[in-house]
Amino acid sequence: MTATVAIVGRPNVGKSTLFNRLVGKKLALVDDTPGVTRDRREGDAHLGDLSFTIVDTAGLEEADAESLSGRMRAQTEEAIRSATVVLFVIDARTGLIPMDRHFAEMLRRIDVPSILIANKAEGRLGEAGAWEAYGLGFGDPIALSAEHGEGMADLYAALMPYVDAADAEAAVTDVPLDPRETAGGEDEDEDEEAAAALARTIPLRICVTGRPNAGKSTLINKLIGEDRMLVGPEAGITRDSISVDWEWHGRPVKLFDTAGLRRKARVQDKLEKLSVADALRAVRFAEVVVVCLDATIPFEKQDLQIVDLVVKEGRALVIALNKWDLIEDRVAAWKKMRETCDHLLPQVRGVPMxxxxxxxxxxxxxxxxxxxxxxxxxxxxxxTAKMNRWLEGVLERHPPPAVSGRRIRIRYATQVKARPPHFVLFCSRPEVLPDSYTRYLVNDLRERFELAGVPLRLSLRAGDNPYHDKNQRR
Structure with a gap:
């Protein structure tokens, strides 16, 4: 079992900056505004030869349990209970304040090993706050600067006993099985079966996106069976794109919860721009994107723009009509939504809903x-053989039109890529082939090979003309 290290502290003490420093990437959103982080976020951290799971948490605040701040605190407390060790971060420049002392008492009650971090300790201004941290009673504080990477050697020494102990436990319990003992028999499986079995061992990356308050976080919580994501009636609760490792019927799945995407003209706040950029990054790195629609007000203009973004990125698409329990006449509503989808989203005709x-x-x-x-x-x-048999039938039913009195000759077609499927059509004068005929080919290709729900790429290329430089050769 890998060690889990949780970073806690009051708002705006540099927890997310330390998280980014340890994972080596700018995964968590960082801003001067207090309370940027809301959900707890996990990452694979490396410090020297130490490897562990790091958890970034929301800032600890005193608030009513039913309020947004109270629900954020509950998420942080859950992260503390499941951690191997806690990094308790204070701001060395500000010094100790009553809130720091209050949450120090909370950590003592939960009884989890804690390491005191005096962040922002660079320069003379932070040195006094680092000395003041002795008053919390957590032993010697580690003075460091997450922004500039100072003091990481001291952090390494403090974490080593906890991370080494977890690694030793994992070495005893996680003993790999001998492949010969797990072999099913002497005969080897067919290549296709082996490929399918191998594919099921690779995590399926699913990103859930949509407009604000469409129920994305609630959906992910119900899927994984725990209150992992912060939810509530307020719109725009989620800010970071949070990933969760899960398993569905034996297949590993990596779920990504994202911030709600509003119309670009309405996104003015700097923090919301960072959240949107993080959500778009999650879409780009996903394999399947679930666009979550509010079934009571589906197919708004913003919904269509989000779907178009997914198609341009070349991701597989599923449309989820959430809040279906609020629909009264479900038969009529489903028929209308299916027709609306096919009419408004012809670029992914037949997309699963x-x-x-x-x-x-x-x-x-x-x-x-x-x-x-x-x-x-x-x-x-x-x-390629199947592609050209299809092409032969298509050309017989509807040959390409003549442009400027000259017929366009389509010679053959082949698939050059998958993820998403990309096809190349070799023809004469590809620059003048009408877009309407290209759409006809794409639609027929989608229907013939059952390629619903994925964007298709079709490129036109001109074949080599053997008579192009005939006069020069003479």
């Missing part, structure tokens, strides 16, 4: 089945 309720837990199995099916389609490869 799932009716669900994240709050009630309805339709979750259908959502995961749709995500796995569209992922297989996204990875699909079609042989």
């Amino acid at each position: 799932v009716r669900l309720s994240g709050l009630m837990g309805e339709g979750l199995e259908d959502l995961m089945k749709a995500a796995e099916a569209v992922h297989r389609t996204w990875n699909r490869r079609i042989s």
